[in-house]
Amino acid sequence: MILVFEFSLSKELEFFREVVREFAEEEIAPIADRIDLEERVPMNLVKKMCEMGLMGVPVPEKYGGAGLGEMGYAVLLEELGRVSNSIATTVGAHTGLVLNPLWIFGTEEQKEKYLVPLARGEKIGAFALTEPNAGSDAASIQTRAVKEGDSYVLNGTKIFTTNGGIADVILVFAVTDPALGARGGVTCFIVEKGFPGFKVGVEERKLGIRGSSTAELTFSNCMVPKENVLGQVGYGFIVALTTLDGGRGTLSAGALGGAQSILEEMVKFVKFRDATGNKISDRQMVQWLIADTAMEVEAARYMVYHTVSLIEKYYTTLASGKRVSRVFREKLSRKTAIAKAYVSEVASRAVERGLQLFGATGYIEGLGIERAYRDSIIGEIYEGTNEIQRWIIARDILERGLD
């Protein structure tokens, strides 16, 4: 067993964190509750973030991004998750699920046309994979793409698409060859919201992350030019899995931010709150809640940045056109599944403890605790439920063995 841990943050990224934290504290935190109450994407704030350059953090400068890599993107998500999971989700779906696959699989023309404006924040992206009959079992998608001349004609419905209602560019997965199924029969298409036949359907109302858009998208004879195939025809599942293998790992940084903020709130509260003549921080039971949460957050933070450093290596290698060994890919897939499931559950446990500690004060609206409670749960569900993650982890361990 060789243990390699190389994930110190550079000074550049420490500084980036400082700036994002200031931005989050000044521009997002004061309106985080309002964003949740209004139940829609705060477009003014998103516009501000686009202009500031927060929508293209990992992408190389050459393609309109800041070139701060997956580590920079994780720093961004942690700090956004610390103040609003709605905003972290919006940025995460755009960055992790759209920019990265375009960067890795796109042709130079596609990068010029789509990646650059997306990374500059001039456009917003969404990733449409899930369907009514294909959630965790993504191989069962039914949206069809049939070639007609120089175009593909798409028909079908996607649901639960994050950013669906606000996206300009959508990556859509459709079946091009039903006989081949998931391995070779699915293709990823770059769809613009203006393409005829594309429509945004119902916007879902949700338990949490209410300030993010989750929409149904319909395609009825939607014409997509053949040069908008991302990767190759039949390559869709590789695009999707490569995206999700990395994306879910980096996304766990958002959950880490959520856990961190609850820990901070708990510490502030127990030092201030009196009960029966003492600060409640004097009570051992309360101290243990703090200690347990601190232990888990600490473990989660190491896990997140270690995993993200591997994702950065993975994506940089792929984007440079080099191959990645199967062993590395499997190892990465297991590690990101571990981080995704563990950190999202750390966040949920932290917020459960926090809510109990705050009592009625946390249960009512306004302190952000009940919002955090509702917001944390999605971490256990999206980008592959934690049950799917456990399946990935166990399958890999049982087939390949422990490291």
Next chain:
Amino acid sequence: MGIVVCVKAVYDPEEVRVHKRTMTLLIEGLHLKLNPLDKYAVEAALKLKEKWKTSVTALSIGPEEAEDVLRRTLAMGVNKAYLVTDESIKDHDPFLTAYLLSKAIKKLGDFDLVVCGEKSIDWENRQVGPQIAAFLQIPLLHRVDNIELGNGKVRVREVFDGEALWVESPLPAAITIIKGGNKPRFPSPWNISKAYRKMRVEKWGLKDLGLSREELKAKTVTKVRRQFIFERKRETKLMVEEAEAASDKLISHLNKLLEEI
């Protein structure tokens, strides 16, 4: 036309703990940050840069690590950054700081404006800006939240106790900035990576300023007699006497409190 903006790298007082016995500051593991008010100074300078197509140079004195704080000014948009750093200038008081900064400003060459934050969040001496003006023998425009340039002159709004006053001065001049007017911009990720990868912070030692360590010692005028934690106590004392007797009593009471400090 050139603007020099002087900035300081500080520890956030919220983060710094004080060793109760030795009264030293426990700063291990903390990051130096750009003094909050200096962000406003940089912003004011950058606004002038954008409008008048001038160049802005950031200047600081401090330990090597202060370099990161100057990177922030580069990421905000200043053209060049200089750090005066030397082992021997560790405990610099405001007078020495102003002296060294004015030396460095002269070395930078022609300038029209020197812009500083009015005070730093750590010691809050509020002396460096005015003293730079004195060393450079240029007019001082103090506690400013608004700057306009034109016809070889500068017009500023000075604010004292909520009263504002527009003042005009010939160039060059020194300006101290207070909050208001210019909300500092957030450096974009694009500029952050540029500041770290494509730009550099020029470092000057004492020798570059033509100074020796002995000269430096002679310029240190502040002597710290005692350090202690000031505890803010509120107490009400009633003195029920004839007016004159009560005032005598009050004066002697206040004198006693002063002695305790």
